[in-house]
Amino acid sequence: MSQFDRRQFLKLAGALSAMAALPKGVSAATVAPRVVVVGAGFGGATVAKYIRMWGGNVKVTLVDANPNHVSCILSNLVVTGDLPLSSITLNFNSLKTNHGITFMQGTALSIDAAGNKLTVSTKTGNKVLPYDHLVLSPGIDFVPAAGTWNPTLTPHAWVAGSQTTLLKNQLAAMRSGDTFVMTVPAAPYRCPPGPYERACVVADYLKRKGRTGAKVIVLDANSGITAEPEAFTEAFEVTHAGWIEYYPSATVESVDSNTKTIVTSAKTVSNAKVLNYIPKQRAGIIAQSLPLNSSGFVAVNPLTYVADGFTNIHVIGDSCAVPASDGKGVPKSGHMANSEAKVCADAIVRALSGQAPDEDIATSSACFSPITNTTASWLSANFIYGDIFDVNGVVKGKGMHRVDIGEAPSNNINQDSFEDMYKWSESLFADTFI
Amino acid sequence: MSHPSFPRAALACAALLLAASAAQAEPGRLLASQCAQCHGTNGAGPGFDELAGKNANDTYDELIEMKYRSNIEGIMDRQARGYTDAQLRLIADYLATLPGNGGD
Numbered sequence: 001m002s003q004f005d006r007r008q009f010l011k012l013a014g015a016l017s018a019m020a021a022l023p024k025g026v027s028a029a030t031v032a033p034r035v036v037v038v039g040a041g042f043g044g045a046t047v048a049k050y051i052r053m054w055g056g057n058v059k060v061t062l063v064d065a066n067p068n069h070v071s072c073i074l075s076n077l078v079v080t081g082d083l084p085l086s087s088i089t090l091n092f093n094s095l096k097t098n099h100g101i102t103f104m105q106g107t108a109l110s111i112d113a114a115g116n117k118l119t120v121s122t123k124t125g126n127k128v129l130p131y132d133h134l135v136l137s138p139g140i141d142f143v144p145a146a147g148t149w150n151p152t153l154t155p156h157a158w159v160a161g162s163q164t165t166l167l168k169n170q171l172a173a174m175r176s177g178d179t180f181v182m183t184v185p186a187a188p189y190r191c192p193p194g195p196y197e198r199a200c201v202v203a204d205y206l207k208r209k210g211r212t213g214a215k216v217i218v219l220d221a222n223s224g225i226t227a228e229p230e231a232f233t234e235a236f237e238v239t240h241a242g243w244i245e246y247y248p249s250a251t252v253e254s255v256d257s258n259t260k261t262i263v264t265s266a267k268t269v270s271n272a273k274v275l276n277y278i279p280k281q282r283a284g285i286i287a288q289s290l291p292l293n294s295s296g297f298v299a300v301n302p303l304t305y306v307a308d309g310f311t312n313i314h315v316i317g318d319s320c321a322v323p324a325s326d327g328k329g330v331p332k333s334g335h336m337a338n339s340e341a342k343v344c345a346d347a348i349v350r351a352l353s354g355q356a357p358d359e360d361i362a363t364s365s366a367c368f369s370p371i372t373n374t375t376a377s378w379l380s381a382n383f384i385y386g387d388i389f390d391v392n393g394v395v396k397g398k399g400m401h402r403v404d405i406g407e408a409p410s411n412n413i414n415q416d417s418f419e420d421m422y423k424w425s426e427s428l429f430a431d432t433f434i
Numbered sequence: 435m436s437h438p439s440f441p442r443a444a445l446a447c448a449a450l451l452l453a454a455s456a457a458q459a460e461p462g463r464l465l466a467s468q469c470a471q472c473h474g475t476n477g478a479g480p481g482f483d484e485l486a487g488k489n490a491n492d493t494y495d496e497l498i499e500m501k502y503r504s505n506i507e508g509i510m511d512r513q514a515r516g517y518t519d520a521q522l523r524l525i526a527d528y529l530a531t532l533p534g535n536g537g538d
Contacts, residue, residue, distance in 0.1 A: 335471050342467045364468055364516050366509060378509050382516020404515035409506055424472055427481025431470040
C-alpha cells in the first residue's frame, strides 16, 4: 500500500463500517479458510492459483511429491531430442511468490474425511494438514497387464520426467532395422491424441536419422484411432508410410520387460529394440481412497468437482469422471485439467462466501499435435453444463454436454500449426504456473 | 509500505473487505478464464492475440463471425462454437474491462 489520500480514507472508513455485513467465511472473527491441493500439475497448480486470484483471504497449500512439474505436453518432442527436458520443467516460484501459495513437497498418504485432515509424508516426517476444502489433482496411476512389467526397463513415458529421458535414450540407441513397439491403452486414458502423436514423431525421427528398415509398431487396445482419426490415418498411411504399422483391437495379454516381449489379441512382438508399453490407466493413488467408477475414476459433480458422496473433497483433471453424454466423454488432458480447475476454484470461492455454484459454465480442451518436426495438427473439444444424453438421445441427467468437437482440416496440418503449438504451450504453461 | 499513521487493523479490515468483494464473482469472469489457456491469464498474454482491454463489441462480433463461419479456418472457429451467443457476450464484455498490456 502506498500513500492514502482523503478519498481512499473515506472509502476505507465506509468499508470498516460495512464489516458487520460481511458474509460468513470472511468475517473479521474468522481465520482464513484453508484449501489443500494435492498434485501440482495442470489441474492442481491452476486451482491453487485461481483460488488465490479470486478468493482473497484464503490460505492455499499445494502438495506435490516433486519440487517442480515436468509437463507431458510437448514431451514427445523431448523424446525425439527436438526439445530439452528443461523446456518442459516448470517451477513453482511464481505460485509461491506472486500468488502466496504455500508449497509442501511430500506424498499424500491418507484422507480423514470426517476430520477434514490430510496426512502428507515429507522428508521431515508426516504432516497433518487440516482443510476446509481438499482438491485432489493427482493425475493417473497405471493398471499393467499380466507378466513382468518393469517401467525402468521398458518406459511408458506417460508421466514426464525421468521416464521421458529413458525413452529418449532408448530411441537414440535404435539402429537400422530395429523395431519400436508401443501401445495405445483402452480409453479413457490421459491425452487421447498423445500415443498417435508419439508414433508420428518417433517415425519421423527414425526417417530423419536414416534408420533404414526401422519401424514403429502401434498396438491399439481400441477398435480404431481414438482422436484426430483423419489426421493420424493420413499420417500413418501417407506421411509416414512404410515406417508405421498400426494394429487396432490389440488387447494386451502379457508383457515381459526383460525380453521386451508383448502379447496382444492382434499381434505378438518379441525382442523389440524399444518396448514403449503404455498401460491402462486409473485415478491417481490418493484419489483411489475415494469410491471409483467402473473405469477406475472418481465421479464428480460437474458444477463443483465435489466427489460423489462428499461435500468438500474435490477431484479435478485426469482422476475425475465428469458426467457427460454417452460417447462424448470429457477428455483427460492438461488443457482440460486447467479448464476444470477454474470451475472448481470459482465454486470453492463461492462456497466459502455462502454462494451457490455458477451453472452458466463451460469447459474446453484444445491441443496441437506434432506430425513431424515441422508440422502439427490440432484438436478442439467444448462442453457446456446442461442436459446430457444417452446413446438414444434421451436425457439421462445433468452434466457437461459436448457441444463441439473437431480436428484440424487437412489444410491446417502445416508449419503454422507447429508454430501455434508453441504459442499454445507457452500460454498454457504461464496460465497454470506463472 | 503502509502510511505510518494508518492503523494496521484498518488495513487488515480493508484487505478482508477486498477479499469479500473478490468473492463476488463478476459476470463473465469464469467463462472468460477459459480463454486464458491460449491467451494468457486475464487475456493479457503470452500466447495468441491479447484479448484484454479490447472493445467489447469488436470482440463479440469477431467471436460470432468465427462461430458461424461455415468453413473452419482455424482452431478458434471451433472454440467459438463451444459457447452460447449469450456466453460470448459475457466473455467479450468482461475481457473489455481488463487492463492488458496494450498488445495485439
